[in-house]
Amino acid sequence: MKILVLNGPNLNMTGIRKKDVYGAETLDDINAELRAYGESRGADMYFYQSNHEGDIIDVIHKSMNKYDGVVINAGAYTHYSYAIRDAIECVKEYTPFVEVHMSDIHSREDFRKKSVITDVCIKQISGFGKDSYKMGIDLLLEIL
Numbered sequence: 531m532k533i534l535v536l537n538g539p540n541l542n543m544t545g546i547r548k549k550d551v552y553g554a555e556t557l558d559d560i561n562a563e564l565r566a567y568g569e570s571r572g573a574d575m576y577f578y579q580s581n582h583e584g585d586i587i588d589v590i591h592k593s594m595n596k597y598d599g600v601v602i603n604a605g606a607y608t609h610y611s612y613a614i615r616d617a618i619e620c621v622k623e624y625t626p627f628v629e630v631h632m633s634d635i636h637s638r639e640d641f642r643k644k645s646v647i648t649d650v651c652i653k654q655i656s657g658f659g660k661d662s663y664k665m666g667i668d669l670l671l672e673i674l
Contacts, residue, residue: 533600586617591617601628608629619650630654
């Protein structure tokens with residue numbers, strides 16, 4: 531089972547930016563923990579982060595031939611990128627996506643409450659810190 535954890539803009543600043551919201555661990559620290567977690571459950575884990583919408587779209591397109599499932603935290607693109615939404619829709623019949631957020635986007639600023647990618651993902655998981663990713667991995671492993 532191959533699972534990709536795909537992170538969008540500014541998530542490379544995790545551990546630096548808004549520690550009260552996202553925690554003090556870096557994205558590399560979180561990815562190392564997720565790798566161990568996924569592998570302990572029998573999954574091969576892969577990771578990609580980009581601050582560039584087109585790069586994320588390219589990875590989404592390629593996911594249908596490379597991964598069994600994707601856990602995506604699209605960052606701010608969650609709220610307005612119809613291009614990322616459409617990319618997921620293109621491949622979702624081949625590769626299921628689970629949308630995750632470390633913070634509870636529904637209790638934050640109004641613009642964060644809307645996700646344009648939720649309807650093309652299996653589920654949205656938010657508000658559990660790095661455990662949101664683990665829950666996404668678990669969901670994929672359950673359905674695959």
